[in-house]
Amino acid sequence: MPNTAGPAPGGEPLKHQTDIARAAALIADPSRARMLKCLSDGRALPAGALAGEAGVGAATASVHLARLVEGGFVTVEPRGRHRYYRLAGPDISAALEALAVIAPPLPITSLKQSNRTHALHIARTCYDHLAGQLGAGLMRALLDRGVLTGHDGVHRAGRAAHDRPASYGRDVTYELTGTGRERLRELGVDADRLPPRRPAIRYCVDWSEHRHHLAGGLGAALTARLFALEWVRRGVGPRVVHLTDEGAAGLERTLGLVLS
Incomplete structure (x- = not known):
């Protein structure tokens, strides 16, 4: 996709081709790739934790x-004696998810790796919103209960479709209903107070489920609320989350979500 930078002599912005090779080179190193994956849940982490994850x-x-940082993939902020690093934005996480679709699988050489892989399929974060079986199931529940409308949440590949797994979707448009606005408010999510500079409702095509999961400001706000209620908790390892027993009961009670 062309990039723009500064005005041309006639007043139009200059257009440039994006440097895919440079971006790919930053990800290509295994240590940097592990650091980026570790940051893909949206949290800021200290350099020591990232060094340990990368080995x-x-x-x-x-x-x-x-x-x-120089390449624009990560931002850094000082906190006392330590420096904390965070992905520069959700587009970085989306790009990593897209690469996961075409990348060969890492060899599983231990029970720990097998358990982590399984856990990522069950429930994980995609930057600051939920993905995996939990994220796709939550999206399905929001549609079934009439909180959102616009599609059935199933990804269908074909000539007319442009959406690809592990990327922001653009083929369909979801909208929040009036009933849904009230239902979310009862859950503690105020859809009228989402960040103004971010799309309120977006969706990603989940690479493991081949269904849609909720992204955008609403997806982030709903996920933050579930963490605050302790209905979901961070698991061991980057991005892994677990649905608690209280969360399973709460989501079934409020949204009719039942996960096998």
Whole structure:
């Protein structure tokens, strides 16, 4: 996709081709790729935690993180004596998800790796919203209860479709209903107070479920509320989340969501 930067002599913005090779080079290093995956749940993490996840020393991690900051993939903020790193935005996470569709699987050499892979399919974060079976199931429940309208949430590939797994969808448009607005307010999510500069309702095509899950400001707000209620909790490892017993009961009671 062409990029724009500054005005041309005639007043029109200059158009440039994007440097895919440079972006790919930043991700290509295995240590940097592990750091980016670790940050894909939207949290800010200290350099030491990222070094441990990547399996490198502090000095090597510092070099990798400096390159990611310079390339615009990651931002850094000082907190006392430590520096915390965060993905520059949800588009970075979406790009990593898209690469996961075409990337060969990593060999599973331990029970720990097998358990983590299974857990990612069950419930994970896609930047700041829910994905996996839980995310797709939540989207289905929102549609079944009339909170959202516009589609049935199933991804259908074909000549007329442009959506691809692990990316923001554009083929359909979801809308929040009046009933849905009230139902979400009862759950503690005020759809009228979402960040104004971010699309309120977007969807991603979930790469493991081949269904839609809710993204955008509403998806982030709903996910934050579920964490606040302790209906979902962080699991072991990047992006893994677990639905608690209280959360399972609460989602069944409020939205009719029942996960097998």
